[in-house]
Amino acid sequence: MSMNKKRIKDLQYLLKKEKLDALVVSRPLEQAFLTGFAMDGYLMLVSRNESWAFMPKMLLDHFRSKVDFVNASASENLLESVAARAKENRFRKTAFEPAAETYLRGRFWKKSGFREIKGLTAGLRAVKQGEEISILRRSCHIAAHTFRIIKPRIKPGRTEISVARELEDLMQSMGAKGPSFNLIVGFGPDSALPHHESSERPLKKNETVLLDFGCVYNGYCSDITRTYFMGKPAGEFKKVYSLVEAAQKAGVKKVKAGVCAREVDKTCRDHLAEAGYGQYFIHGTGHGVGLEIHEAPTLNTKSEEVLKAGMAVTVEPGIYLYGKFGVRIEDSVLVKNNGCEILTK
Amino acid sequence: MSMNKKRIKDLQYLLKKEKLDALVVSRPLEQAFLTGFAMDGYLMLVSRNESWAFMPKMLLDHFRSKVDFVNASASENLLESVAARAKENRFRKTAFEPAAETYLRGRFWKKSGFREIKGLTAGLRAVKQGEEISILRRSCHIAAHTFRIIKPRIKPGRTEISVARELEDLMQSMGAKGPSFNLIVGFGPDSALPHHESSERPLKKNETVLLDFGCVYNGYCSDITRTYFMGKPAGEFKKVYSLVEAAQKAGVKKVKAGVCAREVDKTCRDHLAEAGYGQYFIHGTGHGVGLEIHEAPTLNTKSEEVLKAGMAVTVEPGIYLYGKFGVRIEDSVLVKNNGCEILTK
Numbered sequence: 001m002s003m004n005k006k007r008i009k010d011l012q013y014l015l016k017k018e019k020l021d022a023l024v025v026s027r028p029l030e031q032a033f034l035t036g037f038a039m040d041g042y043l044m045l046v047s048r049n050e051s052w053a054f055m056p057k058m059l060l061d062h063f064r065s066k067v068d069f070v071n072a073s074a075s076e077n078l079l080e081s082v083a084a085r086a087k088e089n090r091f092r093k094t095a096f097e098p099a100a101e102t103y104l105r106g107r108f109w110k111k112s113g114f115r116e117i118k119g120l121t122a123g124l125r126a127v128k129q130g131e132e133i134s135i136l137r138r139s140c141h142i143a144a145h146t147f148r149i150i151k152p153r154i155k156p157g158r159t160e161i162s163v164a165r166e167l168e169d170l171m172q173s174m175g176a177k178g179p180s181f182n183l184i185v186g187f188g189p190d191s192a193l194p195h196h197e198s199s200e201r202p203l204k205k206n207e208t209v210l211l212d213f214g215c216v217y218n219g220y221c222s223d224i225t226r227t228y229f230m231g232k233p234a235g236e237f238k239k240v241y242s243l244v245e246a247a248q249k250a251g252v253k254k255v256k257a258g259v260c261a262r263e264v265d266k267t268c269r270d271h272l273a274e275a276g277y278g279q280y281f282i283h284g285t286g287h288g289v290g291l292e293i294h295e296a297p298t299l300n301t302k303s304e305e306v307l308k309a310g311m312a313v314t315v316e317p318g319i320y321l322y323g324k325f326g327v328r329i330e331d332s333v334l335v336k337n338n339g340c341e342i343l344t345k
Numbered sequence: 346m347s348m349n350k351k352r353i354k355d356l357q358y359l360l361k362k363e364k365l366d367a368l369v370v371s372r373p374l375e376q377a378f379l380t381g382f383a384m385d386g387y388l389m390l391v392s393r394n395e396s397w398a399f400m401p402k403m404l405l406d407h408f409r410s411k412v413d414f415v416n417a418s419a420s421e422n423l424l425e426s427v428a429a430r431a432k433e434n435r436f437r438k439t440a441f442e443p444a445a446e447t448y449l450r451g452r453f454w455k456k457s458g459f460r461e462i463k464g465l466t467a468g469l470r471a472v473k474q475g476e477e478i479s480i481l482r483r484s485c486h487i488a489a490h491t492f493r494i495i496k497p498r499i500k501p502g503r504t505e506i507s508v509a510r511e512l513e514d515l516m517q518s519m520g521a522k523g524p525s526f527n528l529i530v531g532f533g534p535d536s537a538l539p540h541h542e543s544s545e546r547p548l549k550k551n552e553t554v555l556l557d558f559g560c561v562y563n564g565y566c567s568d569i570t571r572t573y574f575m576g577k578p579a580g581e582f583k584k585v586y587s588l589v590e591a592a593q594k595a596g597v598k599k600v601k602a603g604v605c606a607r608e609v610d611k612t613c614r615d616h617l618a619e620a621g622y623g624q625y626f627i628h629g630t631g632h633g634v635g636l637e638i639h640e641a642p643t644l645n646t647k648s649e650e651v652l653k654a655g656m657a658v659t660v661e662p663g664i665y666l667y668g669k670f671g672v673r674i675e676d677s678v679l680v681k682n683n684g685c686e687i688l689t690k
Contacts, residue, residue, distance in 0.1 A: 057627045058540070058627040058628040058665075098447065098448040103444070103447065103450070103454075178523075193406070197384075
């Protein structure tokens with residue numbers, strides 16, 4: 001059985017468990033997860049025993065040439081077709097995922113008598129299985145290896161953008177399709193902006209270098225951050241770096257199946273707060289990675305999710321001294337029963 | 346007045362015209378259009394006289410360092426903050442755009458008493474002004490020039506993916522940030538799939554080559570398709586090519602301010618249908634281009650929008666003979682009062 005067919009089976013098992021007749025799958029990403037066909041513009045309906053795809057005529061031959069285990073048909077009005085199929089099959093409990101739908105579409109499902117269900121496909125995707133794990137491992141290895149290659153090439157005078165481009169090129173030369181997000185290269189005070197947009201700013205001597213990057217390899221996203229000092233680090237950088245490094249290690253050590261995601265955040269957060277830097281850690285500790293660069297679970301102060309073996313998450317505490325510099329250290333790790341495997345090494 | 350400030354003014358003018366007190370702006374793209382700050386994770390509320398941005402603490406310093414004409418504040422619950430601000434100001438008619446919202450968020454706005462309004466920001470963005478036009482022109486010139494460079498380099502044996510990569514590299518070397526979509530390079534029968542995903546398939550002698558590509562330059566997307574035959578074209582290719590070429594030229598000739606978008610589609614469609622190929626033109630004729638690769642207006646059989654001077658749209662009829670080959674020819678054009686300017690030349 002192909003990986004995609006197995007995923008549809010897994011979803012059908014969840015439908016039974018949730019006592020649902022069917023689920024509308026409308027995000028391209030989840031559709032690709034279930035069918036292997038990654039293309040915008042179609043809709044799926046998955047019942048306990050069957051699955052259908054409705055699409056513009058333009059996609060039909062293409063879809064059928066790639067997917068033989070989903071009933072595909074052309075439709076001029078995808079939403080009406082989904083609602084009609086549910087009706088023909090007398091489904092009484094058809095659900096849609098409200099965070100995956102536009103308001104316009106969600107309202108149509110509601111009018112069609114469909115109900116809301118949260119996180120069904122996200123939960124399915126959060127736990128990585130089989131070849132997903134080796135693909136993700138490779139994606140992370142490419143990123144980690146790229147850091148080793150680029151570090152000696154980053155010299156005063158180079159711009160942030162030129163480094164971002166070279167990161168992309170290096171990762172592509174190792175088989176990546178492209179970057180997994182808008183890569184962040186921050187020099188000096190730019191490193192203090194967690195979501196800085198790489199600019200034409202050149203690196204000066206004696207400055208912080210922050211690289212937050214990753215690639216898409218075979219559909220799977222990696223995420224890594226490395227920070228270091230170009231030149232001889234001043235006392236404050238050394239102190240902050242050691243602190244973030246220790247907090248990140250403590251966070252990684254905390255990751256294990258059965259632990260609440262919130263606890264990993266708390267471990268990092270407490271570590272920085274105890275040293276008096278709590279107010280400078282201005283974001284959550286991490287997030288799931290996989291087909292998306294940000295996916296379930298979330299690791300922050302409010303997370304209620306419990307980590308499961310097979311989840312892949314980032315651990316990325318940071319300290320941001322606005323106007324001066326910032327330090328963030330991030331690894332992507334795979335949750336295991338007895339701890340975790342650092343993927344970005 | 347900066348371009349962004351002017352856009353907020355333009356939106357505020359529309360609010361008055363639509364008799365609205367305020368609009369929630371929640372898509373990062375539209376927020377960037379209004380503020381110049383392109384970053385996920387914040388929400389805006391724009392009233393007739395003021396504008397506010399609510400964001401996680403992590404973004405606040407960064408936002409303020411770039412944008413001084415929007416009231417920015419940190420918030421732990423962005424949705425509640427927007428609703429509270431509308432309430433404090435006693436706004437009675439606050440709107441949101443239902444196609445731009447998830448169902449989950451739209452429902453919150455509804456519960457907050459907000460109403461729906463369609464296409465306000467899309468309409469604002471559809472008509473390009475000032476420096477947007479020169480940026481878009483440059484984006485399209487980069488794409489068109491890239492075709493001239495790459496064509497002689499595409500030889501039998503090269504894979505689709507290697508050509509897609511080189512298209513990206515060439516466009517980046519001319520200043521583009523990256524590709525404007527998942528570039529389509531289709532050889533032989535792959536050219537008959539309108540949304541083909543470039544593969545490891547090598548080009549053989551005597552085959553069709555279809556390149557559908559474009560770049561993001563300074564935020565603006567270009568879109569161009571060129572099809573040709575590698576080797577000596579067979580009779581059927583020549584016939585189909587001439588037909589698509591004539592249909593595309595007729596479509597471009599039809600583009601002018603005041604013409605209904607549907608009419609441009611009809612011109613291309615009729616041309617192909619009269620030659621007996623109507624059933625093989627399986628998609629719409631075009632779409633707007635700008636900050637997004639697909640934006641308003643849409644040019645298909647159902648379009649009701651009337652073209653305005655300053656709109657930038659694609660004209661891209663095609664004929665797809667599944668299993669054999671496909672031909673699509675596409676230009677991005679700028680609508681003018683007396684016709685249009687071909688941007689991808």
